[in-house]
Amino acid sequence: LPANQPYKTSYHFRPPQNWMNDPNGPMYYKGVYHLFYQYNPLGPLFGDIMIWGHSVSYDLINWSHLNPALCPSGSYDVNSCWSGSATILPGNKPFILYTGIDANGNQVQNLAMPENLSDPLLKEWVKFSGNPVMPTPNGVKGDMFRDPTTAWQGPDGRWRVIVGSQIKNKGMAILYRSWDFIRWTMFEHPLYSSEKTGMWECPDFFPVSINGTNGVETSVQNPSVKHVLKISLFSNLHDYYVLGTYDPEMETFSTDTDFEGTSSDLRFDYGKFYASKTFFDSGKNRRILWAWVNESDSTEDAIQKGWSGVQSVPRRIWLDKSGKQLVQWPVEEIETLRGKQVSIHDKKLESGSVVKLSGITASQVDVEVEFELPALEEAEFIDPAQVDPQQLCSDKNASVQSMYGPFGLLTLATEDLTERTAVFFRIFKSPNNYVVLMCSDQSRSSLKKDIDKTAYGAFVNIDPRHEKVSLRSLIDHSIVESFAAGGRTCITARVYPVLTTENEAHIYAFNNGTQSIVISSLNAWSMNKAHLSDSEEESFEL
Numbered sequence: 001l002p003a004n005q006p007y008k009t010s011y012h013f014r015p016p017q018n019w020m021n022d023p024n025g026p027m028y029y030k031g032v033y034h035l036f037y038q039y040n041p042l043g044p045l046f047g048d049i050m051i052w053g054h055s056v057s058y059d060l061i062n063w064s065h066l067n068p069a070l071c072p073s074g075s076y077d078v079n080s081c082w083s084g085s086a087t088i089l090p091g092n093k094p095f096i097l098y099t100g101i102d103a104n105g106n107q108v109q110n111l112a113m114p115e116n117l118s119d120p121l122l123k124e125w126v127k128f129s130g131n132p133v134m135p136t137p138n139g140v141k142g143d144m145f146r147d148p149t150t151a152w153q154g155p156d157g158r159w160r161v162i163v164g165s166q167i168k169n170k171g172m173a174i175l176y177r178s179w180d181f182i183r184w185t186m187f188e189h190p191l192y193s194s195e196k197t198g199m200w201e202c203p204d205f206f207p208v209s210i211n212g213t214n215g216v217e218t219s220v221q222n223p224s225v226k227h228v229l230k231i232s233l234f235s236n237l238h239d240y241y242v243l244g245t246y247d248p249e250m251e252t253f254s255t256d257t258d259f260e261g262t263s264s265d266l267r268f269d270y271g272k273f274y275a276s277k278t279f280f281d282s283g284k285n286r287r288i289l290w291a292w293v294n295e296s297d298s299t300e301d302a303i304q305k306g307w308s309g310v311q312s313v314p315r316r317i318w319l320d321k322s323g324k325q326l327v328q329w330p331v332e333e334i335e336t337l338r339g340k341q342v343s344i345h346d347k348k349l350e351s352g353s354v355v356k357l358s359g360i361t362a363s364q365v366d367v368e369v370e371f372e373l374p375a376l377e378e379a380e381f382i383d384p385a386q387v388d389p390q391q392l393c394s395d396k397n398a399s400v401q402s403m404y405g406p407f408g409l410l411t412l413a414t415e416d417l418t419e420r421t422a423v424f425f426r427i428f429k430s431p432n433n434y435v436v437l438m439c440s441d442q443s444r445s446s447l448k449k450d451i452d453k454t455a456y457g458a459f460v461n462i463d464p465r466h467e468k469v470s471l472r473s474l475i476d477h478s479i480v481e482s483f484a485a486g487g488r489t490c491i492t493a494r495v496y497p498v499l500t501t502e503n504e505a506h507i508y509a510f511n512n513g514t515q516s517i518v519i520s521s522l523n524a525w526s527m528n529k530a531h532l533s534d535s536e537e538e539s540f541e542l
């Protein structure tokens with residue numbers, strides 16, 4: 001690898017080198033967090049032969065890279081071990097279901113189990129001799145049958161799992177059931193399907209508690225939970241979800257909304273965030289979400305860097321009080337990396353102000369800020385049902401002034417703001433209320449050409465007359481992961497500044513609206529480096 005690695009993350013998970021995509025089979029077992037991931041051991045691009053990388057951690061922050069867990073070995077997976085999930089069976093027995101690309105190039109589902117259950121690191125995995133446990137079903141194309149979820153057990157004791165697929169033009173989650181986890185039969189109808197989406201990759205199906213923020217185990221089924229179905233759309237590389245009620249007797253899932261294929265569909269994250277997967281952490285009674293955050297630079301850049309892809313910070317996920325959406329927040333362990341701090345309290349930001357947050361390492365920051373608005377009067381009018389928030393963010397970037405906003409943060413910025421990734425808000429008047437728009441604008445993030453500089457945007461579900469507008473951003477060299485309103489709206493961006501890496505990066509709070517606002521509180525911390533091993537040899541004491 002080249003010595004100069006300005007874009008390598010310091011606390012976002014990534015292997016020492018090469019290509020990584022989806023998180024696979026995350027789980028907590030005997031005090032250890034396991035993260036597997038789609039990995040090409042041979043280079044920095046997606047490979048013809050993909051395997052399961054394997055890393056372990058005691059705290060979700062510092063990781064040790066172990067030998068790969070699954071590599072092609074039998075006719076049922078000779079051409080790759082693709083994505084899948086772990087399920088912990090009664091008696092604390094983890095099993096992995098994953099997609100194999102078989103000798104004919106078809107996708108099939110396979111089973112693997114640990115060789116030694118008393119090893120908390122689960123270093124060795126053994127494949128079931130009867131693989132595949134789910135051959136490609138009749139009527140399903142060989143390249144449209146993949147990514148089994150964590151299984152759940154119904155009240156009848158039978159196991160269920162869904163697999164992503166497409167039949168004719170319908171994207172769907174095919175349901176399989178089994179009494180013994182080995183013999184699986186396809187159910188007569190899919191758990192859910194949609195005409196509007198194309199192929200579903202990496203489905204995830206899990207319960208969330210209606211009251212409170214604790215997570216629940218994947219098999220929990222009672223009136224105090226709702227279910228979430230998440231799908232990853234191959235057509236646009238975005239993850240979408242719906243909430244609903246699962247009936248394990250009829251095997252139906254009645255949803256509150258549908259996948260419409262429009263910008264009003266619910267997403268975990270409105271930036272880069274794909275093939276996500278959750279697991280229940282029985283150690284802390286929470287559900288944790290991981291996702292692949294791919295690169296926005298070019299193939300040549302990947303070859304030059306020698307690596308591609310990072311994982312989002314692990315996020316706790318739960319149902320919002322409204323019952324209408326999910327909320328996410330970085331796991332608390334992230335805070336152990338916080339170092340030097342700067343704080344601001346009750347500071348008025350007049351129109352046009354830019355305030356530098358000095359004394360911290362701006363390329364590695366955790367920043368939390370709360371903005372207080374004046375009494376809202378006339379504001380620009382929009383009808384949120386009629387506009388695409390992402391389009392609004394590219395039409396009105398951080399230099400376009402309105403009454404309330406843009407205000408927010410300028411991250412990974414040069415002193416003269418030539419380069420900056422702006423994460424900001426704008427308030428509009430709507431037919432019956434006010435609307436808050438959140439933007440993460442990459443258009444000025446780098447002088448470099450040939451990189452994707454999309455401005456991402458989404459609405460934030462709060463009433464700005466009664467609530468402060470808050471933002472947390474986790475900045476880590478080439479990633480800016482932002483959470484508005486306590487995690488109600490999240491946007492993750494990949495950026496590749498060139499000037500800030502040669503000199504120094506800076507971070508600013510700003511208000512470019514005509515009306516002044518107040519920073520009621522701001523705290524920013526330099527983040528220490530997590531243990532992620534930069535070389536294959538370097539190992540971490542377990």
Ligand code: FRU
Nearest residue numbers: 038050082083146201202275
């Ligand atoms: C999603 C995906 C999965 C597949 C894996 C292959 O990014 O395409 O559908 O199993 O990646 O690496």
